[in-house]
Amino acid sequence: MANSQSTPRRPGSMMGMLISLAIVVVVVLVIFALNNKPANENPKPVDYKMSLEVAQTAGVIDAQVPKPVPEGWVATSANYDLVSSHPTKIATWTVGFVTADGQFVGVRQGNGESEKFIQQMTVNGEEKGQQDVNGQIWTRYVSPDTDNDSLVLVGPKQTTVVTGTVGWDELGRVAGSLSS
Numbered sequence: 001m002a003n004s005q006s007t008p009r010r011p012g013s014m015m016g017m018l019i020s021l022a023i024v025v026v027v028v029l030v031i032f033a034l035n036n037k038p039a040n041e042n043p044k045p046v047d048y049k050m051s052l053e054v055a056q057t058a059g060v061i062d063a064q065v066p067k068p069v070p071e072g073w074v075a076t077s078a079n080y081d082l083v084s085s086h087p088t089k090i091a092t093w094t095v096g097f098v099t100a101d102g103q104f105v106g107v108r109q110g111n112g113e114s115e116k117f118i119q120q121m122t123v124n125g126e127e128k129g130q131q132d133v134n135g136q137i138w139t140r141y142v143s144p145d146t147d148n149d150s151l152v153l154v155g156p157k158q159t160t161v162v163t164g165t166v167g168w169d170e171l172g173r174v175a176g177s178l179s180s
Contacts, residue, residue, distance in 0.1 A: 001061055005140070006052075012095070021142045022122050024028075025033070029063055043074050043076045043098045044076065045074045045075060045076065046075050046076060046077060046078055047075070047078075048065065048075040048077075048078030048095045051078040051079060051080045051093075051095075052065060052078070052080075052093070053081050054096070055080035055091070055093045056180060058080070058082055058091065059086070060082060060089050060091035061091045061092075061093060061109055061110065061111050061157070061158045062109070062112060062157070062158060062180055063080065063093040063109060063180065064093075064107065064109065064160070064178040064179055064180055065095055065107060065178065065179070066097075066105075066107070066174045066177040066178060066179075067177055067178075067179040068177075069097070070099070070100070070154060071100065072099065072100025073097045073098065073099050073100060073105070074097060074098050075095060075096070075097055076096050076097065077094065077095065077096040077106075078094070078095045078096070078100050079092075079095075080092070080093050081093075088111075089111075090110070090112045091110065091111055092108070092109065092110040092111075092112070092117075093107075093108070093109045094106065094107070094108045094109075095107050098159070100164060103164060103165045103166045103170075104148070104164045104165045104166075105162070105163070105164035105170070105171070105174055106164060107160070107161070107162055107163075107174070108121040108161040108162075108163065109158050109159065109160045109161070109179065110158060110159055110160045111157060112137065114154045114159040117159050117161075117163065118141070118152055118159060121150070121161040122141040122148070122150040122152065122161060123143040123145050123146045123148060124142055124143060124144060124162060125141030125142055125143045125144075125148075125150050126141060126142055126143075126144060127139055127140070128140045128141065128142045129142055131151060131168060131172055132155075133151065133175045133176045134176045135174045136148075136153060138151040138152060138153045138162075138172075138175055139151070139152045139153075139154075140152075140168065141161075147165055148163050148164060148165060149163070149164070149165075149167070149168060149171060150162065150163040150164075150171070151163075151168075151171045151172065151175050153175070160175075162174050162175045162178075
């Protein structure tokens, strides 16, 4: 018959627990280091001119960009979307830039329902006054969900939103420089 007495198991020592904890911390740090790469400092440029040409050729909206595009700005996104099945042909044009100092500026234009478009493009922006841009009165919007401010102009054929992290003066300069 086997010995019915078993030797009691000795509880883990403090040194063993510290070694186990150190191993877990090292593994977590290695995983964090491998997955926490810094953001790319150089944004990947896109050629917005082809999308702009398509939008202008379609003629549904007056697609515009800042002219001239300020030196050091890089276009990082551009899109023209046309819903031709809609009775009035709903179109949107968007172009986004990273400025020379790493800020964001975007131009969004659409001919759909202006209130819905404004809320979408300003990320639920709240109206915060007005700003004169070359004799036109634009409405300021501040997004509670992002750090973007926006200038909005509702025209008879389309709504234009100039949005970004650059501040009101620069947004005004961009809005004033928009051209087809």
